[in-house]
Amino acid sequence: MAAPEIEQLIQLLSKLPGLGPRSARRAALHLVKKKEVLLAPLAQALARVESNVKTCSVCGNIDAADPCEICTDTRRDDSIICVVQDVSDLWALERSGNFKGRYHVLGGTLSALDGIGPEDLKIDTLVQRASDEAVKEVILATSATVDGQTTAHYIADCLENCNVQISGLAHGVPVGGELDYLDDGTLSAAMSARHPMS
Amino acid sequence: MAAPEIEQLIQLLSKLPGLGPRSARRAALHLVKKKEVLLAPLAQALARVESNVKTCSVCGNIDAADPCEICTDTRRDDSIICVVQDVSDLWALERSGNFKGRYHVLGGTLSALDGIGPEDLKIDTLVQRASDEAVKEVILATSATVDGQTTAHYIADCLENCNVQISGLAHGVPVGGELDYLDDGTLSAAMSARHPMS
Numbered sequence: 552m553a554a555p556e557i558e559q560l561i562q563l564l565s566k567l568p569g570l571g572p573r574s575a576r577r578a579a580l581h582l583v584k585k586k587e588v589l590l591a592p593l594a595q596a597l598a599r600v601e602s603n604v605k606t607c608s609v610c611g612n613i614d615a616a617d618p619c620e621i622c623t624d625t626r627r628d629d630s631i632i633c634v635v636q637d638v639s640d641l642w643a644l645e646r647s648g649n650f651k652g653r654y655h656v657l658g659g660t661l662s663a664l665d666g667i668g669p670e671d672l673k674i675d676t677l678v679q680r681a682s683d684e685a686v687k688e689v690i691l692a693t694s695a696t697v698d699g700q701t702t703a704h705y706i707a708d709c710l711e712n713c714n715v716q717i718s719g720l721a722h723g724v725p726v727g728g729e730l731d732y733l734d735d736g737t738l739s740a741a742m743s744a745r746h747p748m749s
Numbered sequence: 750m751a752a753p754e755i756e757q758l759i760q761l762l763s764k765l766p767g768l769g770p771r772s773a774r775r776a777a778l779h780l781v782k783k784k785e786v787l788l789a790p791l792a793q794a795l796a797r798v799e800s801n802v803k804t805c806s807v808c809g810n811i812d813a814a815d816p817c818e819i820c821t822d823t824r825r826d827d828s829i830i831c832v833v834q835d836v837s838d839l840w841a842l843e844r845s846g847n848f849k850g851r852y853h854v855l856g857g858t859l860s861a862l863d864g865i866g867p868e869d870l871k872i873d874t875l876v877q878r879a880s881d882e883a884v885k886e887v888i889l890a891t892s893a894t895v896d897g898q899t900t901a902h903y904i905a906d907c908l909e910n911c912n913v914q915i916s917g918l919a920h921g922v923p924v925g926g927e928l929d930y931l932d933d934g935t936l937s938a939a940m941s942a943r944h945p946m947s
Contacts, residue, residue: 557802
């Protein structure tokens with residue numbers, strides 16, 4: 552139908568999360584129409600990411616440097632490691648700007664259904680890092696899903712012999728959230744973790 | 750936050766239709782994770798489209814050749830020109846597979862609000878093409894919106910002096926559509942264009 556070059560571009564774009572075949576077609580057309588301002592820069596940006604970006608061998612973050620900027624930042628606190636499932640979670644926590652320790656990216660969660668076992672996640676390197684005397688606390692910031700919490704419990708067991716405090720994120724009402732729209736689990740968690748207002 | 754290479758990729762991806770800042774971030778992460786199977790081929794596909802794909806000087810379609818494949822296909826009927834707003838509409842009609850004439854891409858619709866006048870669309874080249882003796886019919890396949898229909902009427906006026914039959918797409922119930930969900934305009938159009946079933 553369209554030129555094979557365009558068909559191939561559509562096919563590749565449709566593999567991106569959030570784009571189906573129809574929206575990939577729209578995106579391809581948009582790119583062809585904006586050759587100078589969008590298509591050419593995007594091709595260059597992809598080539599640059601391809602050659603420069605790598606996975607940090609310490610924490611699993613992706614960055615232009617290895618070890619990554621977060622691992623080499625001397626202003627950060629070496630004594631706390633925050634364990635996250637994925638790089639996107641690391642980015643989300645960095646955006647919130649509250650945490651100034653180090654990270655450890657697991658690369659997923661344990662999942663019996665998908666056949667993901669402990670050996671598929673970077674748990675052994677985490678135990679290794681947590682065994683360092685400098686580390687005082689490990690925050691298990693996996694998702695509040697069944698798989699995420701199973702993974703957190705499994706990791707807590709693995710870290711038993713390390714001399715670290717293990718903590719998890721607080722559950723409760725999201726900031727800006729209306730009670731009416733919240734699920735029962737969140738509400739009951741928020742109720743039992745209620746605190747005195749003074 | 751992330752490496753500047755990734756930030757730039759996210760920023761460019763977020764300019765694609767259908768992707769916002771959040772989904773662009775997900776897409777960028779997905780690309781970095783699938784470097785070999787997705788990122789590299791996508792960079793190559795974009796570069797290939799950038800250097801090969803051009804706009805057909807006859808009909809306004811985009812293709813690797815100029816004039817495009819549709820304009821040079823000798824099996825197609827020279828006597829009918831189908832006028833569409835955009836290349837995506839041409840693709841949609843080609844997918845339906847029913848039309849075997851030539852196309853003419855206007856590049857938009859007349860729009861007082863957006864300040865798009867007749868000189869911004871390829872109307873003069875259409876009149877030129879329609880003046881050819883071989884052309885017997887011009888199908889105005891612009892959208893069934895106010896702007897689309899205004900444009901169709903304007904073009905019909907422009908083609909008055911050309912010796913061609915001017916036609917429009919039929920309005921009615923979409924195939925597979927349920928009456929209950931259709932708007933009043935479509936239903937009344939379908940009712941007044943009813944036909945005897947024999």
